[in-house]
Amino acid sequence: MHDNNLAQIWVYLSTSPLLGLTMTLIAYGLAYRLYVWARFNPLLNPVVTAVGLLIALLLLTKTPYRDYFAGGQFVHFLLGPATVALAIPLYRQFGKLKTLWLPVLVALLVGVTVGGASAVGIAWVLGADSQTLLSLAPKSVTAPVAMGIAERVGGIPSLTAVLVVMTGIVGAVFGTKLFDLMRIRDDSVRGIAMGVAAHGIGTARAFQVSAEMGAFAGLAMALSAFVASVLLPWLLGWMR
């Protein structure tokens, strides 16, 4: 009788968005606490830990991703208004941006091209198939835009979403270390590079470093979304 009740509760929970949403918040809460405890060591980026915890949980309970996403989509949805909200830090850094518009523009055009070409080039040399290549091309672009690009060029949008997140994690984990090694200290330069190469996850990391780096990363992410949605399909068509 008791087991039967538990089974019924599980049947209810596994089909309701409540569980997926709550688990997402709990996993992120734990991951974030670990990150704070480790004094913001970039290797313990909360996205990595939270994703790992959730995948382990879903595999253990044999829950399909689709059922999880029924709840996860409420968090995922907020990417839209959060993108709009980037106008605020952008507005606050507008004074500095006005003096830097030319270097920013050139860096964006080159950065977006290199972002697509380096991913496709490396994977092609190492023998990835064409669908993987086309899904990799927009990996540095913010998720909703990258998925749109993948769809248009013949990649797999859901694979692109994952590659985009993994790219963001690489940028967030290694970005600041790389800049230190290269002795690049200017937060506007670091922010622009982070936004072009590692979109929103890089931007989130940049905001932890400074408001200026975050604002420039957010700006670069938004502008490179524009540039990439025009440039990448054209480049890929030309490369064929």
Added chain:
Amino acid sequence: MSPNFLNGITLLLVYQLVGEVIARLMSLPVPGPVIGMVLLFLTLLLRNGLEQVVEPAASALLSHLSLLFVPAGVGVMVHFGRIGDQWLPISAALLFGTLITLAVTALVMLGVQRLMGKGRSDNA
């Protein structure tokens, strides 16, 4: 929920909505939220007071921006097969491609800044 927070999130959604409608009407390749961001930015330049209205909601969303990527990240489990088969090209492209992009973008921006600095050093 404070009225400010509510006004802020409403305004963000209105801008996103307008952005989506414009993107579709003009069949732009750029997604709605990005257009919404540009429109909100332009509005902020015209109306100073708006910053206080949007600020609470905006900083709530932006202070935990990484959380919002978690559900998409969990999607990696759907592609374990393909990623396992092509793990070398994929991981090399992710790691080295991203590091190259970070380095090149930063160096290009520094380079152009230096060129410009030389060009008008007498003004400085």
